[in-house]
Amino acid sequence: MNILFLIVFFFISFEVKSATSNIVKLSCEYDPALITKKQKNSDSLKNKKLDIVKICETFGCKDTVEILKSNSESTGHTKYFLRNFWFNHQGILLDDLSISNKSISMNTVVSNAYILESYLINRVTGETEKKFYRFDNSELFQKIQEIKKNNSKTLYNKDGRLSLKTLKSFSLEPWEVIYFKGKCLEGIGI
Numbered sequence: 001m002n003i004l005f006l007i008v009f010f011f012i013s014f015e016v017k018s019a020t021s022n023i024v025k026l027s028c029e030y031d032p033a034l035i036t037k038k039q040k041n042s043d044s045l046k047n048k049k050l051d052i053v054k055i056c057e058t059f060g061c062k063d064t065v066e067i068l069k070s071n072s073e074s075t076g077h078t079k080y081f082l083r084n085f086w087f088n089h090q091g092i093l094l095d096d097l098s099i100s101n102k103s104i105s106m107n108t109v110v111s112n113a114y115i116l117e118s119y120l121i122n123r124v125t126g127e128t129e130k131k132f133y134r135f136d137n138s139e140l141f142q143k144i145q146e147i148k149k150n151n152s153k154t155l156y157n158k159d160g161r162l163s164l165k166t167l168k169s170f171s172l173e174p175w176e177v178i179y180f181k182g183k184c185l186e187g188i189g190i
Contacts, residue, residue, distance in 0.1 A: 024067040030182035040175045060085025095163040110162035126183035133174040
């Protein structure tokens with residue numbers, strides 16, 4: 001009984017406190033006719049007929065995009081997250097975020113499934129470019145292992161995650177990129 005009490009006390013005493021707030025919420029719609037895909041070792045963006053219906057069902061051609069800010073009370077660190085159709089629970093950590101009156105630019109870290117998203121949003125016109133990168137192939141995993149063995153430079157950012165900048169610095173390219181174009185406007189249901 002005393003051990004159970006100590007375990008409960010330990011978890012209560014060291015709980016991580018953080019406050020999350022929504023800093024931007026966008027209603028996005030991507031034009032299915034403008035979706036293109038490029039695969040590694042292929043010159044064409046339209047290398048085969050795309051199943052637009054499946055792509056829209058998988059990635060959401062109508063989407064709510066949120067940028068969340070999380071402040072850890074215990075460490076004082078601030079982190080930003082993207083929550084959308086694909087990363088729809090807690091969101092995914094943003095590696096790169098720039099917000100001005102005219103634009104929003106962001107890149108996620110590489111997820112555990114080796115997927116990354118990138119956005120460039122014009123806040124005045126709503127014009128949006130979204131890129132969905134897939135790095136989940138055996139060739140990439142082999143190259144990562146080689147780099148870890150033969151290089152003193154780390155592949156990971158300060159949070160221990162892979163980032164688009166890091167992957168590009170080591171010439172590690174995604175095997176597939178899906179390009180979306182459309183509009184993202186601030187607010188919901190616009």
